[in-house]
Amino acid sequence: MDGQAAAPAAGTVLNALANGRGSAFAIDEYTTATVELAAGADVEGTVAGEPDADTELVETCLARVTGRFGDGQGGTVRTESDVPMASGLKSSSAAANATVLATLDALDATDEVTREEAARVGVEAARDAGVTVTGAFDDASASMLGGVTVTDNTTDELLAREEREWDVLVYTPPERAYSSDADVTRCRQVTPVADLVAELALDGRFGTAMTVNGLAFCAALDFPANPMVDAMDRATGVSLSGTGPSYTAVGTREALETLAGQWAEYDGTTWLTTTQTEGARVL
Structure with a gap:
């Protein structure tokens, strides 16, 4: 009973910490989960290259799926990722989605949900594991479905x-930067701005929504706005992604290649990719 699946990372249009509404878009970088199930086995997770990583989320995903669609089997789940952990690029949502699909694949139950x-x-597993404040349905839906999604995280709609x-x-x-450590009180103080961002996103004005979101949450979470200012005259939209520390800018390749040279002057890594519209998939 083996299964394997991959789910893309995502960037932020609207951070849901302020008003419970969120928006995110899938990007072409992936987390892969490999699941092996066995009756009566304990549930054990590992993360490639991260021997001390917390695996409670993926273990909870496996247990939830086998409890609901199987016979409560245990087993192992191993994830490997091109997405840096705790970077604001939705690595937890990608890992959860990949694990859920891989476990469904191992149960031959992908058509049941x-x-x-x-x-x-x-x-639900992320809430159980305590790795999210909002439930992150915005991030999870973008990663699972591909494209740009707008959600109400208070109702998972x-x-x-x-x-x-x-x-x-x-x-x-x-x-x-771990989202569970974010200053939620500070984030909720920017709710009037987040309400505007939600309106922009629901109107399809995602680039403008991103930029307004990024300015508000850089201020709320005490991240520098310099990378955003660098991008404003070139990108369609730019934002702090999630609760940081990453920034994402979207637009044309030519404009972003110019911006890349400027962002490369900061400490850290800068890389180009594209949006992803297919979402997570069984391998």
């Missing part, structure tokens, strides 16, 4: 999904 519902299984063919520039500083 929609992709939207599969994303909700991962969100998908409000909108659209596709955008953007090039994407990512800048990741060397430090890590």
